[in-house]
Amino acid sequence: MDDLYKDSKLFFGLTPDQCEKIIDSGFIQKFDHKSILFHQGDPARALYMVINGRLKVSKLNEEGEEAIIHYVNEGELAAAISCLQGKNYPVFAESVGKTEIIGWDRDTITRLMNEHAAISMNLLNIVLERFGDLQQRFLELSNERVEQRIARALLRLMQSCGLKKPEGILIDFPLSRQDIAAFTGTTLFTVSRTLSIWTKNGWIKSGRERITIIDPHALMVFAENA
Amino acid sequence: MDDLYKDSKLFFGLTPDQCEKIIDSGFIQKFDHKSILFHQGDPARALYMVINGRLKVSKLNEEGEEAIIHYVNEGELAAAISCLQGKNYPVFAESVGKTEIIGWDRDTITRLMNEHAAISMNLLNIVLERFGDLQQRFLELSNERVEQRIARALLRLMQSCGLKKPEGILIDFPLSRQDIAAFTGTTLFTVSRTLSIWTKNGWIKSGRERITIIDPHALMVFAENA
DNA sequence: CGCTCTATTGATAAACCTCAAATACAGTGG
DNA sequence: CCACTGTATTTGAGGTTTATCAATAGAGCG
Numbered sequence: 001m002d003d004l005y006k007d008s009k010l011f012f013g014l015t016p017d018q019c020e021k022i023i024d025s026g027f028i029q030k031f032d033h034k035s036i037l038f039h040q041g042d043p044a045r046a047l048y049m050v051i052n053g054r055l056k057v058s059k060l061n062e063e064g065e066e067a068i069i070h071y072v073n074e075g076e077l078a079a080a081i082s083c084l085q086g087k088n089y090p091v092f093a094e095s096v097g098k099t100e101i102i103g104w105d106r107d108t109i110t111r112l113m114n115e116h117a118a119i120s121m122n123l124l125n126i127v128l129e130r131f132g133d134l135q136q137r138f139l140e141l142s143n144e145r146v147e148q149r150i151a152r153a154l155l156r157l158m159q160s161c162g163l164k165k166p167e168g169i170l171i172d173f174p175l176s177r178q179d180i181a182a183f184t185g186t187t188l189f190t191v192s193r194t195l196s197i198w199t200k201n202g203w204i205k206s207g208r209e210r211i212t213i214i215d216p217h218a219l220m221v222f223a224e225n226a
Numbered sequence: 227m228d229d230l231y232k233d234s235k236l237f238f239g240l241t242p243d244q245c246e247k248i249i250d251s252g253f254i255q256k257f258d259h260k261s262i263l264f265h266q267g268d269p270a271r272a273l274y275m276v277i278n279g280r281l282k283v284s285k286l287n288e289e290g291e292e293a294i295i296h297y298v299n300e301g302e303l304a305a306a307i308s309c310l311q312g313k314n315y316p317v318f319a320e321s322v323g324k325t326e327i328i329g330w331d332r333d334t335i336t337r338l339m340n341e342h343a344a345i346s347m348n349l350l351n352i353v354l355e356r357f358g359d360l361q362q363r364f365l366e367l368s369n370e371r372v373e374q375r376i377a378r379a380l381l382r383l384m385q386s387c388g389l390k391k392p393e394g395i396l397i398d399f400p401l402s403r404q405d406i407a408a409f410t411g412t413t414l415f416t417v418s419r420t421l422s423i424w425t426k427n428g429w430i431k432s433g434r435e436r437i438t439i440i441d442p443h444a445l446m447v448f449a450e451n452a
Numbered sequence: 453c454g455c456t457c458t459a460t461t462g463a464t465a466a467a468c469c470t471c472a473a474a475t476a477c478a479g480t481g482g
Numbered sequence: 483c484c485a486c487t488g489t490a491t492t493t494g495a496g497g498t499t500t501a502t503c504a505a506t507a508g509a510g511c512g
Contacts, residue, residue, distance in 0.1 A: 189461090460506080
């Protein structure tokens with residue numbers, strides 16, 4: 001049951017045997033909460049896949065302000081782009097909660113791409129999909145109000161990391177107001193205020209770094225019409 | 227001298243002969259100002275390269291508000307991603323000024339990728355580079371103020387489309403206040419006000435859909451420190 | 453229990469948008 | 483060449499959204 005990552009899009013079109021071999025050719029790393037996987041500017045050494053847990057990929061400006069580009073879930077990849085390009089990481093990655101990953105260094109991934117055409121294709125598709133996501137988020141950041149963006153963020157995270165609980169759907173990792181702010185391009189104060197209102201509305205429940213969505217439909221309607 | 231597009235990154239590692247053949251296998255299209263190349267949601271039929279002129283690639287939301295994702299200059303590609311994915315265009319593309327392009331339909335580009343490994347690699351690199359650009363712009367949109375973003379926009383456009391003139395560097399295509407607004411995530415009014423100030427400062431000169439940058443350095447300093 | 457980190461809330465200010473009106477500009481056809 | 487027309491642009495007033503700052507409360511951990 002902890003082999004969900006073997007269904008990764010990276011392995012489409014490969015036999016279980018091939019997958020095993022590929023997995024064996026990587027190296028495993030384990031992290032606790034908030035361990036830094038690599039810094040922005042480090043030379044790209046490897047490509048990573050999350051086995052369990054989660055990575056936060058963000059970009060920092062000169063003042064150290066953060067914009068979260070992407071949360072990397074089970075079976076998803078981190079650093080694919082810079083690893084393929086062979087440049088420095090343009091982003092920063094850290095674990096969110098206890099996290100286990102496989103890494104393949106550049107030489108290995110290059111070899112694997114040559115041996116398995118499917119790997120190349122899958123990598124390409126994964127990158128292209130991410131590009132589409134980022135474009136969509138760029139549009140939203142450009143044209144929507146803060147509250148609308150926060151609603152969309154919660155719905156996205158619910159979609160990808162939601163855990164059904166009796167009282168609603170829990171976003172199943174430590175997620176602070178500051179994280180949501182960095183994810184939506186606002187401040188933790190505005191996030192806090194907004195979540196307070198939604199809690200009063202009965203749309204969500206929230207604690208310290210924990211958010212449960214009670215009424216996804218209300219959020220959806222809000223995100224579309226607000 | 228109108229063969230600048232033959233230096234496109236798409237052709238890296240190919241002989242002039244091979245390039246000729248590839249170019250011959252495409253179809254040429256010519257557009258006037260503001261002709262629509264494809265709509266958001268259309269099925270992706272082809273991949274395009276700009277021969278001369280320019281394309282504006284943007285994304286629209288349900289209300290029809292626009293966010294400009296990218297200006298495509300001579301030798302650069304449009305629709306690469308959706309063409310590779312074989313999905314619908316997630317964006318909208320129109321010509322900016324008189325524009326000439328080459329198109330390769332999906333079958334052709336697939337064949338070319340199989341015949342020339344370099345094409346595949348180049349395409350990948352082009353897409354990856356664009357991804358990096360978008361990430362950077364996402365960060366800026368997320369963490370910077372409007373005026374700072376406008377400054378960066380002018381500098382970027384100057385970089386890629388600047389034409390040296392006695393009085394300064396002209397951004398060499400019809401660029402309205404509304405365009406700059408859609409490029410930076412603000413309104414045409416705010417852009418207009420900002421440009422007015424900068425004109426008084428002597429940093430730029432501007433007319434109807436025309437902007438000349440007099441003092442790039444001042445803008446640069448402003449973009450970094452403001 | 454005390455410490456540290458996170459979250460809440462209020463007051464205030466700044467940034468930015470919206471709307472309206474006036475003005476400038478480029479192209480068109482007489 | 484000029485008036486006309488349709489855009490693009492400017493500018494102001496006023497309001498909304500959102501950030502900033504400060505102070506307090508709460509949660510979790512050793």
